[in-house]
Amino acid sequence: MKINHSDGNSLQKRISRYLESVYNISNGPNQADYDAALCSIINVQYVYNLAAKDIASGFLNGINTKIVLNARDCFLLGQFAVFMTFYRSGMQWLEYALHLKQNKSDVTIQLEQVSDALAQAKIAHDKRYSAQKWDNTRYFRRRFAPLSEPTGTQKIHPTQEAILRPPEVHYITKDTHGICQGRVQPSPDETKELFCCPYQGHLRARDIYVGEELSPETHGVLRQIVERISGLRVPDSSGMLYDLHVLSHTAGDYYPAHLDTDEHPTALATFLIYFSEVSKGGESYFLDANLKTVPKKGSAVMTYNLYSCGQNDESALHGFCPISFGEKWVTPVWIMYEHQTHLQCLSEPYLRHEILVNGQSKYKHQNEHR
Ligand SMILES: O=C(O)CCC(=O)C(=O)O
Ligand SMILES: [Fe+2]
Known part of the structure; x- marks a missing residue:
């Protein structure tokens, strides 16, 4: 995706006006x-x-x-x-x-x-x-206890459940700080599950409203890009369950590890579009993959949040590292389950979605859980 900056100046003015209205610093x-x-x-x-x-x-x-x-x-x-x-x-x-x-x-x-x-x-x-060494494992276990299955999904037979339930994931062992510091890298096996997909699309800088709902035209462009790349459906702005916004974050901001399904239980996938580079920090991190993605203007990262049977995929746990310098501009697009009527809902638990890139199957996930 390419962002055309010929309208950069008016965008800059709009951003300044917006910041002035939000951060009234005349008395500060x-x-x-x-x-x-x-x-x-x-x-x-x-x-x-x-x-x-x-x-x-x-x-x-x-x-x-x-x-x-x-x-x-x-x-x-x-x-x-x-x-x-x-x-x-x-x-x-x-x-x-x-x-x-x-x-x-x-x-x-x-x-x-x-x-x-x-x-x-x-x-x-x-x-x-x-006094006694502080045991925080209890807190984390509760915080990251497997989430209950969304209602309406197929009931799994207990013996099958015992076999197929992934081994308890100990997020306490996941080293967020190590990932943010760049000490922890994905293993060759984890890297195999990741891929990049080049795409040329056009988004004019003047289309980007700041902190506001995106204009229907911008929404249309984003929708087309996301649909073309992922093979998933994003309705037009009238059918959206959540408005698209450009979010801005500044030095010191960070986002602790979370699942998007905590807030949006049927967010099948998340498409995160970066509208800026960040001078230092601000990378999105994915705990299960030991991975962080560096924001690049005009690029995006996508993850599935649900298995194809509608259950939460806890390996989608993510957040973003503190920004130590610069600003981050980003739009999350939550791709909702209810809009994907063209997808087959596979009832087998822990089966991942087939990943389509530009309509082509990238690879089919095996029914396995690392
Ligand atoms: O901006 C990011 O890197 C992550 C944002 C995010 O996780 C969210 O909005 O749910
Ligand atoms: Fe998120």
Whole structure:
């Protein structure tokens, strides 16, 4: 898909007008803005495992921001991290604030304030971790317990169910941070299940409305592209169950792992269209495939969320890594089960959909579960 940028200027003006209307910053930044910024920095630090001293010296995940933080900034970040119960990160920030005070004679904050906060952070940390090692597996097991089958699907015979139910998936062992940091890569077997499909379509930049419903013409173009590539049906804007929107995300934003079927239970597949590149971070990640996809303007990624019998496919678990620099513009298209009257509903559990690309069968999934 190609985006024609001849209308870039008017789009830019529209985006600015929209941002001004949403983020009325004439009286800002206010406390909520500061808190959101602190929260973003702590999250980015946590997921990418960054050292407080590097961020404070202006290095954020490999990018030189040229913004150097003073002792007071580090103190505020430390206090906020402790408030978020990220004690180790909080202690790092407070220790660095102390370092700036003692070694760089930074006068932006009182020494006692920093050392008191550090002592309190240490107490809170020890209290939290000294008692019994925290067992979070219970939380995750509940969070990712296999979802109940959607009503209306065929009842599976118990013995068949015992054989066919996939082995319990322990998402706790899935390393989101490792994927976001680029340490965890898909194995050759996982890679075999992925493929790219080039497609030339046209979408004019002026068609893209920001944060609003897409115009019927843009909707029509997107619909055509998605249908042509996937062989799945997207109704025209009047028949859509969910409006198409362009979403914008900025530094610090991220999306924790989720299944789209949590919110849209009959979203058979998701087609995610990227309208921008992100300077750093913001990749969509797919836990089961140990994969992250880098947003590229004019490209898209598609996953199935349901097996062909209508059951949830939990391997569709995904989210996006924190954006450490830049912006992300994206439109998710949820392809609903009820619109796919041309598809055969196969009653066999855990059978995946045949994947069609430009009308051609790419490969047929075996009835197996890794
Ligand atoms: O923007 C992304 O990479 C993921 C968005 C997403 O998962 C969603 O909108 O459901
Ligand atoms: Fe999603």
